[in-house]
Amino acid sequence: MMAERRALLLIGSPRGIGHSTSDRLGGRVLDVLKEHGFLTEKLHVHAAMASPQELESALAVIGAADMVILSLPLYVDSFPAPVIAFLEQIAERRIGAGRARLFVIIQCGFPEKEQNATALAIAERFAAEAGWSWLGGVGLGEAEWQHKDVARALAPVAEAIANGTAIPQSVLRKAMPAWLYRFGGNIMWRLAARKHHATRSLRARPYAE
Amino acid sequence: MNAVVLDGARGTECRGALAALQQALAEAGHTTEVIPLRERTIAPCRGCFGCWVTTAGECVIDDAGRQVARAIARCDLLVYLTPVTFGGVSSELKKAVDRMLPDILPFFARVNGETHHHWRYQKSPRLMGLGVLPRPDREAENIFKTLIERNALNLNAPRTAAAVVTPESDLRATAAALAKAVT
CATH class of the missing domain: 4.10.910 (30s ribosomal protein s13; domain 2)
Structure with missing residues (x-):
């Protein structure tokens, strides 16, 4: 019997689960992973950083995940501060090292998706320092403007993640x-x-x- | 010139770099205020844009983040001091940087061929970044320098300079070179 595979959506928006573009976009990927047999779960980073107890239980969830989808808004060319604080804890304590694989979805409030490049480099670097496998990421511009297109366009990305095949780099055309x-x-x-x-x-x- | 150093150290890792920085800034004629961020309670930015469309220029959260935004709005030179974290800045520094949003206008501008926001005040500060690494790491250093350049675009900073130091670095020479580059 095949071991259960666990996929976790890590939401890095202050607006959290059910109220953020990060959830809607990452949730689309999570839905596809679920169709492929993954056990799925969502975790809001800001809530996890609210207390030491919340942090410990969140880190336990991270430690059990085979696949982590980090979905977040671009904040000043990088991640929101609580996301960095959370990743610092993961890397320092080697949570999920040798097990977790990371895929990142970043959306910025500018039309140029290239503005996400530095944050994607930081994410890749985190994966290396934490001992996680880096699957890649997509940086999205204009996400707030054409959300429905983005959600649809993420389906083949999710399929590629689930099947372990090459992840399409071109997600959508400019609006x-x-x-x-x-x-x-x-x-x-x-x-x-x-x-x-x-x-x-x-x-x-x-x-x- | 009036310099504000955002000290993003999480422990003692930036102590030597801070001392060298203070000396270099003083020698370059700057009056320097150091803000040790780990000693400040600054809530995360909520992404509500209240500082743009309701309480123009001031964050809706009343904590030390407002003092940091005020200090940045009034300075001539903004300095990031941070342990290089995944090539970027530490969570301590980032909690202050995220709360800088009130100092920026919602309106868009074209800067270097990209879309960015206008600075709210008459003049933007210059931006200096000094990162600290436990050992030489070219990849992390490159990401850090790119990040500082990108942040300078967001601040509309008229001048910028960045460097990364390790325990083997000549701290005084590096800090002096940075101070000269932005003065």
């Missing part, structure tokens, strides 16, 4: 030119501020001397 993204985005932020009656203070400088 719109960068100049249009910037133009539309700038309008969107003004509308968002208007909703909070904050249009006039959008450019405020509270810390100016």
